[in-house]
Amino acid sequence: xxxxxxxxxxxxxxxxxxxxxxxxxxxxxxxxxxxxxxxxxxxxxxxxxxxxxxxxxxxxxxxxxxxxxxxxxxxxxxxxxxxxxxxxxxxxxxxxxxxxxxxxxxxxxxxxxxxxxxxxxxxxxxxxxxxxxxxxxxxxxxxxxxxxxxxxxxxxxxxxxxxxxxxxxxxxxxxxxxxxxxxxxxxxxxxxxxxxxxxxxxxxxxxxxxxxxxxxxxxxxxxxxxxxxxxxxxxxxxxxxxxxxxxxxxxxxxxxxxxxxxxxxxxxxxxxxxxxxxxxxxxxxxxxxxxxxxxxxxxxxxxxxxxxxxxxxxxxxxxxxxxxxxxxxxxxxxxxxxxxxxxxxxxxxxxxxxxxxxxxxxxxxxxxxxxxxxxxxxxxxxxxxxxxxxxxxxxxxxxxxxxxxxxxxxxxxxxxxxxxxxxxxxxxxxxxxxxxxxxxxxxxxxxxxx
Amino acid sequence: xxxxxxxxxxxxxxxxxxxxxxxxxxxxxxxxxxxxxxxxxxxxxxxxxxxxxxxxxxxxxxxxxxxxxxxxxxxxxxxxxxxxxxxxxxxxxxxxxxxxxxxxxxxxxxxxxxxxxxxxxxxxxxxxxxxxxxxxxxxxxxxxxxxxxxxxxxxxxxxxxxxxxxxxxxxxxxxxxxxxxxxxxxxxxxxxxxxxxxxxxxxxxxxxxxxxxxxxxxxxxxxxxxxxxxxxxxxxxxxxxxxxxxxxxxxxxxxxxxxxxxxxxxxxxxxxxxxxxxxxxxxxxxxxxxxxxxxxxxxxxxxxxxxxxxxxxxxxxxxxxxxxxxxxxxxxxxxxxxxxxxxxxxxxxxxxxxxxxxxxxxxxxxxxxxxxxxxxxxxxxxxxxxxxxxxxxxxxxxxxxxxxxxxxxxxxxx
Numbered sequence: 001x002x003x004x005x006x007x008x009x010x011x012x013x014x015x016x017x018x019x020x021x022x023x024x025x026x027x028x029x030x031x032x033x034x035x036x037x038x039x040x041x042x043x044x045x046x047x048x049x050x051x052x053x054x055x056x057x058x059x060x061x062x063x064x065x066x067x068x069x070x071x072x073x074x075x076x077x078x079x080x081x082x083x084x085x086x087x088x089x090x091x092x093x094x095x096x097x098x099x100x101x102x103x104x105x106x107x108x109x110x111x112x113x114x115x116x117x118x119x120x121x122x123x124x125x126x127x128x129x130x131x132x133x134x135x136x137x138x139x140x141x142x143x144x145x146x147x148x149x150x151x152x153x154x155x156x157x158x159x160x161x162x163x164x165x166x167x168x169x170x171x172x173x174x175x176x177x178x179x180x181x182x183x184x185x186x187x188x189x190x191x192x193x194x195x196x197x198x199x200x201x202x203x204x205x206x207x208x209x210x211x212x213x214x215x216x217x218x219x220x221x222x223x224x225x226x227x228x229x230x231x232x233x234x235x236x237x238x239x240x241x242x243x244x245x246x247x248x249x250x251x252x253x254x255x256x257x258x259x260x261x262x263x264x265x266x267x268x269x270x271x272x273x274x275x276x277x278x279x280x281x282x283x284x285x286x287x288x289x290x291x292x293x294x295x296x297x298x299x300x301x302x303x304x305x306x307x308x309x310x311x312x313x314x315x316x317x318x319x320x321x322x323x324x325x326x327x328x329x330x331x332x333x334x335x336x337x338x339x340x341x342x343x344x345x346x347x348x349x350x351x352x353x354x355x356x357x358x359x360x361x362x363x364x365x366x367x368x369x370x371x372x373x374x375x376x377x378x379x380x381x382x383x384x385x386x387x388x389x390x391x392x393x394x395x396x397x398x399x400x401x402x403x404x405x406x407x408x409x410x411x412x413x414x415x416x417x418x419x420x421x422x423x424x425x426x427x428x429x430x431x432x433x434x435x436x437x438x439x440x441x442x443x444x445x446x447x448x449x450x
Numbered sequence: 451x452x453x454x455x456x457x458x459x460x461x462x463x464x465x466x467x468x469x470x471x472x473x474x475x476x477x478x479x480x481x482x483x484x485x486x487x488x489x490x491x492x493x494x495x496x497x498x499x500x501x502x503x504x505x506x507x508x509x510x511x512x513x514x515x516x517x518x519x520x521x522x523x524x525x526x527x528x529x530x531x532x533x534x535x536x537x538x539x540x541x542x543x544x545x546x547x548x549x550x551x552x553x554x555x556x557x558x559x560x561x562x563x564x565x566x567x568x569x570x571x572x573x574x575x576x577x578x579x580x581x582x583x584x585x586x587x588x589x590x591x592x593x594x595x596x597x598x599x600x601x602x603x604x605x606x607x608x609x610x611x612x613x614x615x616x617x618x619x620x621x622x623x624x625x626x627x628x629x630x631x632x633x634x635x636x637x638x639x640x641x642x643x644x645x646x647x648x649x650x651x652x653x654x655x656x657x658x659x660x661x662x663x664x665x666x667x668x669x670x671x672x673x674x675x676x677x678x679x680x681x682x683x684x685x686x687x688x689x690x691x692x693x694x695x696x697x698x699x700x701x702x703x704x705x706x707x708x709x710x711x712x713x714x715x716x717x718x719x720x721x722x723x724x725x726x727x728x729x730x731x732x733x734x735x736x737x738x739x740x741x742x743x744x745x746x747x748x749x750x751x752x753x754x755x756x757x758x759x760x761x762x763x764x765x766x767x768x769x770x771x772x773x774x775x776x777x778x779x780x781x782x783x784x785x786x787x788x789x790x791x792x793x794x795x796x797x798x799x800x801x802x803x804x805x806x807x808x809x810x811x812x813x814x815x816x817x818x819x820x821x822x823x824x825x826x827x828x829x830x831x832x833x834x835x836x837x838x839x840x841x842x843x844x845x846x847x848x849x850x851x852x853x854x855x856x857x858x859x860x861x862x863x864x
Contacts, residue, residue, distance in 0.1 A: 013498070229860065231857075231860060232861060297497060303496065303497045303498045304496045304497070304498075305496070306497065308497065323497075325497065328489070328491050329489045329491050330489050331455050331458070331486035331487065331489050332487040333454075333455070333485065333486055334485055334486060334487060337487075338485075338487035339487050339503055339505045339506045339509075340506065340509065343501055346500075346501030347500070347501065348500050348501040349502075350500065350502040350507075350741070350742055351740060351741045351742045352502050352506050352507065352510055352741050352742070352743070366498040367491075367498070368491040368492050368497050368498060369487065369489070369490065369491055369492075370490045370491065370492055370499045371487060371500065371501050371502070371503055372487065372499075372502075372503020372504060372505065372506075373483060373490065373503070373582070375504050375584055375585075375625065376623070376624070376625060376626030376627055378507075378586070378625065378626045378796055379796050380745075380796045380801040381745065381796075381803060381806075384803065390853065390856065392802065392850060392853055394801060395850055410854040410857070411850070411853070411854065412857055418495075422495070422496055425495050425496045425499075426496045426498065427500045428500070429502050429503060429504055429507055430504060430626070431503065433493075434495065435494070435495035435496070436495055
């Protein structure tokens with residue numbers, strides 16, 4: 001057991017609407033969607049066409065650039081339609097479910113003795129490969145690369161995030177199998193980072209690390225930086241811990257299970273709780289009539305990095321949480337709730353608001369208002385307070401904005417993902433969309449340097 | 451406030467693209483966003499945002515300047531009275547209401563001209579570029595009057611403000627893009643363009659210049675007029691007399707009775723409108739540091755730099771300037787004002803944590819060095835800060851390079 005790494009630079013945004021520790025089962029919705037847009041930079045090549053019958057585990061499309069990376073159906077049923085956008089870009093593959101949830105069988109009888117190539121082949125065939133992300137670039141891992149290490153975070157420190165100890169408490173056996181499989185994928189170590197006194201410390205065959213402190217302590221990027229940072233020319237892989245358990249279940253049972261436990265959170269939910277749903281389920285089927293207001297924003301994921309959705313959209317592939325918060329699309333008079341107000345209703349990392357005077361138990365209902373307009377960078381030293389990396393966030397962001405490739409390389413672009421900058425973006429006085437800028441920088445690096 | 455909101459809603463279509471007053475959109479938007487935080491929502495990235503914005507940040511600096519402004523008004527009034535009475539030693543805390551009102555009639559026009567000219571130019575650039583007013587000038591517009599001598603002609607304030615806003619800021623792209631501090635650009639412009647109105651011994655007390663030209667007999671006690679000016683004149687006195695060390699200590703003694711540490715700290719001395727009171731600056735500085743708007747690193751290291759330079763010069767000694775106690779240097783002239791309000795400008799200061807310490811320390815060091823060793827410029831603070839503004843990117847460059855080198859080293863050892 002290694003020493004505890006304490007993350008001091010960061011911020012816990014205290015929101016109303018934490019999920020109660022109860023699990024409700026949600027039946028599979030009538031229609032289920034799998035969107036290629038959930039995978040950044042993916043160009044999908046369809047395998048199915050409208051009217052085809054599929055079962056769980058059947059391939060829907062694959063990566064045009066890397067044909068071995070396949071994307072599977074999470075349900076059994078019939079392909080209802082292929083939704084296309086501008087330039088015939090595929091937005092969604094809709095599947096009308098038959099409710100039977102029949103699953104394709106995979107041969108896993110010898111999985112315990114699989115070597116690296118065989119494990120890779122199994123994960124590619126069963127669609128789990130798309131859950132493995134690589135740094136640099138924060139995209140689906142390229143199976144042709146060698147990873148110097150794998151990283152798994154056993155806790156999520158984002159606002160209202162699900163508690164994996166609660167979700168996976170009964171899944172230790174599956175997790176162990178999953179980690180056994182993962183450890184064959186890399187010659188390096190599999191690093192598992194947990195909170196102190198975690199139930200996951202029982203897992204064998206991984207290198208355990210303990211992280212304490214504020215968000216982003218649970219972000220895998222933070223953990224990588226403090227354990228074994230990525231250098232230019234190296235690759236590391238990471239995967240969500242719930243997917244590791246699902247891989248374990250595949251090895252135990254021979255079928256892909258698409259059911260996941262996710263947290264329904266946010267101030268606008270009548271009854272924030274955990275639910276057991278299938279991947280790709282429609283948001284409205286999950287949330288049903290449990291929304292308080294009508295002027296709300298549906299987010300697949302958390303408030304910092306999630307995607308905005310309509311109720312008729314589907315849960316994002318990488319998300320284990322749905323958040324519903326009020327929209328902020330109204331004027332706020334400057335003296336009452338606007339820029340010069342008392343500010344007791346606002347959550348701020350700046351001492352220009354009284355947040356720091358209020359007790360730590362006070363929780364806030366925040367809306368989506370930007371609370372000001374975008375400006376050029378003015379304030380200095382502000383982002384550094386919530387960015388626990390030995391990287392200069394303002395300088396790196398500026399390099400990304402100015403498309404300065406050398407600058408980005410020097411300042412550490414290979415180590416970071418947009419989500420690492422989510423808190424920077426939150427606290428930014430000048431309201432710059434930092435995550436988007438970093439993503440554009442990564443895209444440029446991907447096209448010019450990789 | 452619903453009626454105002456409704457009115458804005460009603461007027462909005464006229465000002466957006468295709469509306470009757472499309473051109474005036476920046477003006478409308480500025481007023482509307484001042485009265486109401488706009489209904490903008492997050493579109494990508496984080497779905498929630500911190501409450502803080504640039505308006506609140508800049509407004510806090512303006513609030514922090516209020517002690518300096520109020521004290522400056524009173525102090526200006528006091529010296530106007532002293533000149534009128536022809537007596538430098540009239541009691542400081544008497545007839546306070548009347549002095550304040552007199553001061554107000556002198557200072558308020560300067561503030562109005564500064565804001566009027568600056569905001570007009572900002573609006574014109576806003577209209578050219580199609581954006582609403584950016585908040586930077588809210589602070590600059592208050593800083594400029596506070597760095598001016600009480601007797602400065604208003605047209606000079608107007609020219610200096612225009613120069614600073616256009617050449618100092620807008621040609622670089624506006625708020626957040628400027629290289630040097632706006633208010634100091636205005637100060638430096640006047641200092642070099644109209645030196646007789648910005649230094650010397652006539653400009654620091656309102657009315658003194660006029661009175662001197664009409665009736666010089668009354669004004670025996672008024673030679674010099676600022677602490678730094680007097681120090682310089684004491685020095686030239688000394689040059690004409692033999693027995694140097696004796697003269698030096700006598701000159702210092704005279705100086706210290708005229709400008710005691712305590713009087714200078716409180717600010718009961720002539721000088722630029724807002725700079726005289728170290729106490730008022732520190733009250734403002736406290737607010738800036740507590741709210742996190744001003745960098746404590748810069749303020750402290752600036753004072754430390756000045757103090758260290760003062761000690762160094764004391765060790766050399768030999769004339770009143772060099773012998774003046776180090777702590778005394780920190781409370782006269784614009785040192786405190788510069789440290790708290792000018793050096794901390796986040797756009798022009800060093801951006802990195804360690805860089806801020808170097809930047810502040812060198813700034814303080816240079817300020818006292820210029821003040822003492824270059825008698826042509828009795829006030830070194832604004833020159834030192836402007837110089838450090840130019841140097842800040844170089845300091846940052848080395849800090850950033852160190853960060854890059856750490857990463858490269860990791861690559862080599864890996």
